[in-house]
Amino acid sequence: METIKVQDVAVNDLPWRIEYHAERCTRCGSCVASCSFNAIEVVVQRQSMTVSEQNQPSPVRRQLALAIIKQKKDLAYMCRGCGMCERVCPNNAIRPVRNPDDRKALLSRDNGPIKRGGRTNLNAQRTLDSIIVGRISQMTDPALDSVRHTFDIRAPFGRVLSPRELPLTVSGDKLEMAHRTPPVRWIYPLIFSDMSIGALSTRAWEAVALATAYLNEKCNLPVRMSSGEGGMPVKLLESEYLKYFIIQIASGHFGWNRIIKAMPHMVTDPGGILIKIGQGAKPGDGGLLPEAKVAEHVQAIRGVPKATLSSPPNHQGLYSIEESVQKMHLSLNAAFGFRVPVAVKCAASATSVAVYHNLLRDPYKICGGFFIDGIQGGTGAAAEVSLDHTGHPVVSKIRDCYLSAVRQGLQGQIPLYGGGGIGLTGNAAADAFKMICLGANGVFCGKVLIQLLGCIGNEKGRCNACNTGKCPTGICTQDPRLVKRLDVDRGAQKIVDYVLAFDKELRKLMAPIGNSSLPVGRSDALVSTDKAVADKLGIQYVC
């Protein structure tokens, strides 16, 4: 009997297996060349074959040496299921197939915790899909016409004062402003959320930025894009387009050296500042950019050497919400002359309501938005244990925060933005609409954008290799050969088209409930087919 070393990794231990049909293969080598993970190789295999080479059948048994494509039996080079081989194969000779019996989770911790990118693969349940827009105008009031009527689809970004705090004085039959109020921008309720240059390839980031500018300049949709923690190109910082961008500051302060140096040369104010305290995909963890992705231009923008860049889990020197408001909010507000809204992004947590309460009581009125990022948010790199086992769903958290503000009569004063899983199934408009009815002013999304660019990752373990620098779609890598796979213009166009459809779909949802402006907090428009969800969110249960 053959001796077997059971500790050796076998192909049937891996999460994806390569299904290869040698008889269809032309040996062109495209699949091997396209596999950025080096998961397959060309090997010569001895095969015993019966062949017939004469005009009449004359079967002869032969021993042949054949070149074939073979999957590597190595966790370091495991197939990620990205399917690039299948895309390039001219003869449908090869494709990855999910292995239901894989043992990867058990075997791949030899060098410490498993790291990957993407979203949680364990908690991808869809609360929003059990919610339906169920309050339709029928007879008692007319539904609007989503095509003919005008709709005011805008969301506030900035600190809104209560009516009694407004510096309005009566002069004759007019009101006049006695002094200015905190800056508030009315933006499109869909924010392109924070994916840094570094996490994304420069070209992918550029595609998102292009789409942002196009939507603003040509489509009259004031979509804002957050820079992510990693700075921005100086040329962009010093351009008119800066007004479409929300500059992020996170615990590593990456990129801020350049931003501060560019400030005297800015010709317009940025759209906003976003202080990132935490992120839904890996709450309690700082940003992580593996060394493999710290290419030269990333080093330049961030002002760092080639090394793994780990942002601390906390902003150094902050130990309370009040202090964060006093130090960070105040200094960032001051930096831009109190003209630019400053918002904060936290990972959804059991404590989110407490944080929101505290911010609502800020006496300086300088917190211009509360972004809550749920467990289904994506990331470029994190420990798998964080991705799958830490975090908090965002839907009920937005609702909790909104209702707690309602109880105090403070709803709307710090706009709520929800993210993390928006568009998880591709239907971002429906997700956004339901979040808005539950109390969000708007939503932010990231993963769906890169999926529009071509990312093939999903929540069932497909690809999830954003951390490796080997992104097969050229989106989450700095390898110039891979980045070439991304067509920036076509990518940007996909995003623009998607947002234009998103806008039309929002109207399609607003019209039947008879609303011409966003139904923020209109929970009466929603029903749920899940009793527990209905009870938790305070909406009608239907069956």
Next chain:
Amino acid sequence: MCRIGAIKSKVPVHPSKALHLMLPQQEGYDNSGFAMVMQDLYGVFSQYKDKPLLSMACTREGARLVEEYMDKHHFTQLAAWVPVPDKQPNLNIEALPFYIFRNYDYPEFVKEPEAREALLLDTRLALRRMLEETGEGYVYSFWPDVLTLKEIGDPRDIATYFHLWDDNGCLLAKNIIVQCRQNTNYDIVRYAAHPFFLQGYTLCANGENTFFTKNTEFQKSLFRGYIGFESDSQNFLYTLHYVLHELKWPISYYKHVITPLPFSELAQRPDRDVLMTIRQSLAHLEINGPNTIIAGLPDGRMMTCCDSKKLRPVVVGGDGEMVAISSEVCGINEILPNRDTSKDIYPNEREVVVINQDLEVERWKQ
């Protein structure tokens, strides 16, 4: 769909005039109730215009409870008008045993106008709470020179019951706001019938407010008098009261609160900073849906406007002695047949029409 109407006249008129305004507008089973608020009263109340008038409907026990409460809280009864009903058989009316309209004098120690306003509100709220707990009646208004009558049934029969067809000189007013339908979409609750009244502000609405939930959630925290919410139309009244009475803003800003201009139009306005600020801070008071309102203000002026898509009609017509506002022109044709119809006003979706004490009509676009 309900119809709403109002009459503002130089000469005091009987409630029958309001009924004649409303009845031609009946469609289907619209006429399921009768409710009116009369302001600037003459007839039996003409001597007590500065004294608060309590309007209520109740049981005998309810009447006793209210009397006891008012005595205990130092209100002195000055006069009362208790209609003797015409209890003909087969009248379609769900009458309560007693309808009480009673003038009181203020407690001696309350002298300041603002303190008196607050006291009247708090007293009405306390009476309502008390009667609600025991199920003994309904209190609709408690305010000087204002009378409210509401009942369920056919408006013609209700008018017969209260002798409103008699034009006997008891009930007369220069301002009447009226509506002839109960809330047929939900359980019929007397408090849900328009017009609604709060501290001198009266409001009737025809239509739907699809932002009921967000309006209500916000209004609950704004002022103690914003209660009930039995109808989505109460939101209109509370916002009117909040903008004019609480924030003390000019009347032109009411429309900017309930149907703000689209952002694209706001950006073009010279007063965009003020309007944007209002839209931001009062976002939860915005009204959506098809609707028209008629409002009466404490100083006797009347106002009408409609939703920003103009999905519900309203028309204003007058002859110099009387102005009528009505959902449909047939009602005005009935009571003002000889007016110059070319001067009728059909307010547009951005327009506000105000009729002042001299019946001058002021109209503007927001």
